[in-house]
Amino acid sequence: MGNLRFPIGQFSFQPPSTAVQRKQWIADLAEAPANLRAAVAGLSEAQLNTPYRDGGWTVRQVIHHVPDSHMNAYIRFKLALTENDPIIKPYDEGAWAELSDTRDTPTEISLTLLETLHARWVRLMEAMSDADFLKQFRHPERGVVTLEMNLALYAWHGKHHVAHITSLRERNKW
Numbered sequence: 001m002g003n004l005r006f007p008i009g010q011f012s013f014q015p016p017s018t019a020v021q022r023k024q025w026i027a028d029l030a031e032a033p034a035n036l037r038a039a040v041a042g043l044s045e046a047q048l049n050t051p052y053r054d055g056g057w058t059v060r061q062v063i064h065h066v067p068d069s070h071m072n073a074y075i076r077f078k079l080a081l082t083e084n085d086p087i088i089k090p091y092d093e094g095a096w097a098e099l100s101d102t103r104d105t106p107t108e109i110s111l112t113l114l115e116t117l118h119a120r121w122v123r124l125m126e127a128m129s130d131a132d133f134l135k136q137f138r139h140p141e142r143g144v145v146t147l148e149m150n151l152a153l154y155a156w157h158g159k160h161h162v163a164h165i166t167s168l169r170e171r172n173k174w
Contacts, residue, residue, distance in 0.1 A: 011156045011160075017152065025152055025154075026126060033115040033118050036161070040059060052167070061102055063107045064102040064105065066161050067114040069154075071113075074117060076088050076150060080135045081132060128147070
């Protein structure tokens, strides 16, 4: 059945990246909102409230988590582009997934938020130079993170969560 927690495998990054790799990762990010929307199309409320694995988040929580996480990544990009080696603030994604906006907000709002966020983020990245992708921020738990690594991570992250949902749909024959 494969690894339900990491259906596309764990994130891996080997610097330095190439311009071709970065272009593909940006394309992956540009496609992520449509891929997430397609993954959840037609799901019922009961299906949205189903965990993608035992002990995992519900589909609804995943849908709301992706824009939460990607908003943080977008802001980290902007900080690294405008400040010298900024220290970013991590967030407790598990606690965020339990907040009322995750529980009570229609999923369409987060799907739309992800679309508009990615429209801005992709425009920003398409205008970045090779040197810009080497800029970095400091994560209190992960250390130094370059923008090229963060780009690769979030290209993977979108696919990772789409696969949580699509693999659940396949297993449950939805």
